[in-house]
Ligand SMILES: *[C@@H]1O[C@H](CO)[C@@H](O)[C@H](O)[C@H]1NC(C)=O
Ligand SMILES: *[C@@H]1O[C@H](CO)[C@@H](O)[C@H](O)[C@H]1NC(C)=O
Ligand SMILES: *[C@@H]1O[C@H](CO)[C@@H](O)[C@H](O)[C@H]1NC(C)=O
Ligand SMILES: *[C@@H]1O[C@H](CO)[C@@H](O)[C@H](O)[C@H]1NC(C)=O
Ligand SMILES: *[C@@H]1O[C@H](CO)[C@@H](O)[C@H](O)[C@H]1NC(C)=O
């Protein structure tokens with residue numbers, strides 16, 4: 001008995017130590033499309049035509065990612081101005097039609113496929129004018145801008161959204177995509193109000209927060225459930241923008257400081273955007289980055305940028321404007337050649353996807369039971 005007990009204890013330890021990544025997959029970007037205006041005209045593309053100007057996911061592509069590639073995480077973008085039309089303002093009043101379309105995508109991923117989702121308001125902490133994102137729109141909570149939505153409205157929005165999804169264990173709340181050019185104090189105030197509203201609504205799932213300057217600012221946020229992860233975006237080109245073909249920045253070197261900070265402050269992180277171009281020059285940068293996240297227990301998840309039904313032959317990252325396609329299965333490059341789904345995702349990223357991921361239980365910074373989904377990986 002003693003013998004089998006210690007075997008069991010050893011097995012438990014091994015699975016714990018190996019499974020630092022619980023959630024891994026891709027960002028689904030397209031729900032935020034269709035609002036860009038060359039003349040920065042507010043209201044362009046709003047509310048937009050679903051399936052024409054924007055869409056959330058292609059269910060066939062989700063099937064490929066889950067059934068063949070064994071991905072268990074999707075970060076699904078949407079626009080606050082579509083969920084909460086400017087006529088009624090940011091808050092608890094949703095456009096029910098738009099919500100139903102979003103919920104259909106979220107429920108397909110979580111309930112039909114059994115994967116996890118990060119809800120992603122892709123708004124840069126701005127609301128009311130996405131016509132030239134990321135620069136346009138009033139900063140949420142800017143008290144000297146009479147047109148700005150307030151911190152209280154942001155909290156009402158999150159309380160409502162979290163309340164609607166509180167029964168879905170496979171949901172993660174990504175409070176805001178890339179707040180920038182605003183005070184860190186205001187980001188914190190908005191996030192704190194949102195997390196208070198989320199917990200008040202009875203939602204217990206994991207949430208993630210992104211800090212414009214450094215992760216350290218987020219240390220002051222109080223979540224009564226401590227179910228919190230820091231959201232990090234990390235591109236591997238020279239200026240970290242994810243726009244260039246050439247890889248130039250080492251993920252492990254760039255992340256070293258933040259990893260030390262996470263460790264010292266007992267925080268975990270999800271890298272919800274990262275990427276690099278196709279071709280051998282970037283291959284080691286990508287594998288170094290993914291292996292680094294796998295071997296440092298501070299990282300619990302990652303999502304590559306980006307798949308999504310509306311990219312067409314455009315590249316979501318790292319192409320210097322070339323049309324090399326996106327990470328969307330079934331997409332092609334502009335010249336009809338293989339897209340980044342084949343040249344980057346299948347070739348570089350998917351082979352490094354952890355074999356065992358979490359497939360059940362509430363989304364948690366502590367992870368959950370991990371297991372291998374489906375059969376053997378086709379490419380390894
Ligand atoms: C709500 O969303 C639907 C679907 O996109 C759209 O047809 C409708 O115009 C929207 N309503 C408002 C007030 O934006
Ligand atoms: C807040 O609003 C004021 C007035 O419109 C503007 O001058 C300021 O730049 C805004 N602050 C931010 C962070 O956008
Ligand atoms: C959250 O973390 C704080 C600080 O470490 C601790 O005092 C508190 O008991 C934790 N709460 C829960 C619910 O784990
Ligand atoms: C890295 O970036 C610098 C500055 O943009 C450039 O001069 C250099 O050629 C780049 N190196 C590689 C390997 O792409
Ligand atoms: C990247 O993919 C595109 C589209 O298939 C292709 O034209 C290009 O040659 C590839 N680049 C490299 C360096 O392999």
Ligand SMILES: *[C@@H]1O[C@H](CO)[C@@H](O)[C@H](O)[C@H]1NC(C)=O
Pocket residue numbers: 058059060061309329330331
């Ligand atoms: C969804 O993906 C499938 C498979 O790649 C493709 O045939 C179909 O046209 C896509 N649907 C939309 C609406 O993009």
